[in-house]
Amino acid sequence: MPVTVHLSTALRDHVPDYQPSQGLTMDLNEVRSLLDLARNLNLPVEDIKITMLNGRRVDLNSPVSDGDRVAFFPAVGGG
């Protein structure tokens, strides 16, 4: 079962044709951690400030499993 990955604000720039309502559907294959997942997507890892796994905040080094729902957020300061 694939994982679903949602990206926020500037992180979306790194994935062409990202659709906010659907997010990305990915097969894990060799991916073991959220960090691997972010690298596979060519996301700038240093810009990821919040990582959510199934609605809970986790460390970027946490493991990821089939069927998980993942979201990556950068820092947002605009007002």
Added chain:
Amino acid sequence: MLDRSEPDSHLKPLRTYLTAESGPGPGSFLSINSQGIKLAADLLGLKPALTMSYLLKQGIWPRRFSRNRGVLKDEEQAALLESKAVVIGCGGLGGHVSTLLARLGLGALVLCDYDCFEESNLNRQLFSRETNLGRNKAKAAAEEISSLASHIEITVWPEAATASNLPEIIRGSTIVMDCLDTIAARLELETASHNAGLPFVYGAIAGEEGFAMVTRPGEVGLSALYGDQPETEAKNAEKRLGVPTITPSSLACLQVHLAVKTLLGREPPPPALYHLDLSVPSVEALYF
């Protein structure tokens, strides 16, 4: 629920300014118009906001707030009139946030912004006008709020909020609204708020997305989210993604809703970062 159709005896002179209303909210109630509030302020020797708070405690609703009844109880509307919110930043978020707080019935506002309106603000900043470009945002906001709600006590700080003047700016207030535009300034404001024992209400926007969160002294704060060096490549997100008018106006509603819940002590939620994404559209609570 007690139905009220007559004021207490010491408020009898107000009779001609009162109207019996059947709703909204439970039971019937009396509302009072603005002329009656002026007379009541003279009779009671109180300032307008505190006069309205006093009347609410007798079950008499200022007519201007009567449509808040049903969502707010008498004592809750009174508590808002006794509250003082600090709004730091009077641009995209701050213009909407200060207006919403005024319409909800906050009794006092502190408005702070060093910046002046420019043409590129006209797409989204509520108080920007073709006629006030070049004017200080906090001063313009104060004028607009006064014309909307003359009972509000307004303090204007037309200067940058810094670690050195923040303790003075937020002194005596009840809650701090973060409507700034850099994370570094937000972290400084959060620290000053918590040092003063005040809840801090974060709001930030970029593109069609926004974030809001209440942090309290001793709880998870912005620095726990973003770390001490938060501004990496993402710092220019707002500039790259732009900000259409729907984003600050929507996020301001969420931010003010969280502020009111906090002020009224309603079902304090577990600490959560709320993520608004108008491109879906959706609002999601992110728990820690």
